[in-house]
Amino acid sequence: MPETLWTVLLSGAFGLLTASVVVLLTQRWEKQKHLEDREADLTNAQSEEQRWYGQMFLQRKFDALANLHEALVNCRFSLFNADVESIGETVPGFLDSLKDFERRLRLREAELVRARVVASLYLKGESETIRGAISAFIRVRQSIGHRVSDAIRDYHDGKGGQFQWLTVDEADDFIKGARPAMDFLRGLLAPRFPGSPDESTDTSTDT
Numbered sequence: 001m002p003e004t005l006w007t008v009l010l011s012g013a014f015g016l017l018t019a020s021v022v023v024l025l026t027q028r029w030e031k032q033k034h035l036e037d038r039e040a041d042l043t044n045a046q047s048e049e050q051r052w053y054g055q056m057f058l059q060r061k062f063d064a065l066a067n068l069h070e071a072l073v074n075c076r077f078s079l080f081n082a083d084v085e086s087i088g089e090t091v092p093g094f095l096d097s098l099k100d101f102e103r104r105l106r107l108r109e110a111e112l113v114r115a116r117v118v119a120s121l122y123l124k125g126e127s128e129t130i131r132g133a134i135s136a137f138i139r140v141r142q143s144i145g146h147r148v149s150d151a152i153r154d155y156h157d158g159k160g161g162q163f164q165w166l167t168v169d170e171a172d173d174f175i176k177g178a179r180p181a182m183d184f185l186r187g188l189l190a191p192r193f194p195g196s197p198d199e200s201t202d203t204s205t206d207t
Contacts, residue, residue, distance in 0.1 A: 062189065064119040068130070069185040071115040072178055075108045075137045079166055079174060095152060098163065102148045105141045112137060129181050136177025140170045 116130055123130055144166070151163045 061122045064115075064122055065185055065188050068112075068115040068119040069182060069189060071108070071112040072133060072182050072185070075112055076174070076178060078104055078108050079137075079140065080171070094155060098148045098151055101165065102145055105144060109138060109141055129184055133178040133181035136174050140166075140174045143167075143170055 112134055116134055119130075120127065147163070
């Protein structure tokens with residue numbers, strides 16, 4: 001066989017082998033790229049899910065706990081910051097003042113209960129603490145409500161006298177129930193980190 005024919009055959013075989021190798025490498029590269037693209041898609045999906053969790057769930061949790069803490073603060077201010085400590089029958093607007101005070105406390109109770117229901121999704125192990133605070137406010141509000149009714153009846157009977165907005169026992173009852181819940185919520189809303197000041201060194205007092 002002439003030498004030129006061998007050269008042609010060898011060149012053809014080498015070309016075919018080269019083409020086969022190129023095709024094989026191309027297929028492997030495309031398969032590897034497909035796997036990498038799929039892994040990247042899964043990673044992006046996980047990142048998006050984590051981003052949604054942080055933006056939606058955690059934000060809603062913070063808002064719910066913050067609203068519950070604010071509702072407790074509003075209850076405390078409504079009890080301890082009445083416009084007048086005592087009022088007699090000669091004061092203009094006496095009945096309106098009594099009714100407005102009780103109406104304001106009922107509104108605070110409704111806001112507190114609603115905030116607790118919304119936040120209950122995020123309060124697993126401390127529901128008793130929160131329930132204790134709500135029960136304390138309801139007890140105090142009911143006690144004041146009875147006293148308001150008595151004062152209004154005395155006013156119509158011409159007995160007059162003075163009305164005490166909040167008794168010492170009522171104040172103690174509310175603080176005893178509300179303080180643990182407020183401390184617990186503050187801990188969730190403003191967690192302490194290593195090296196941060198300890199609340200136990202705080203000398204401020206609540207009323």
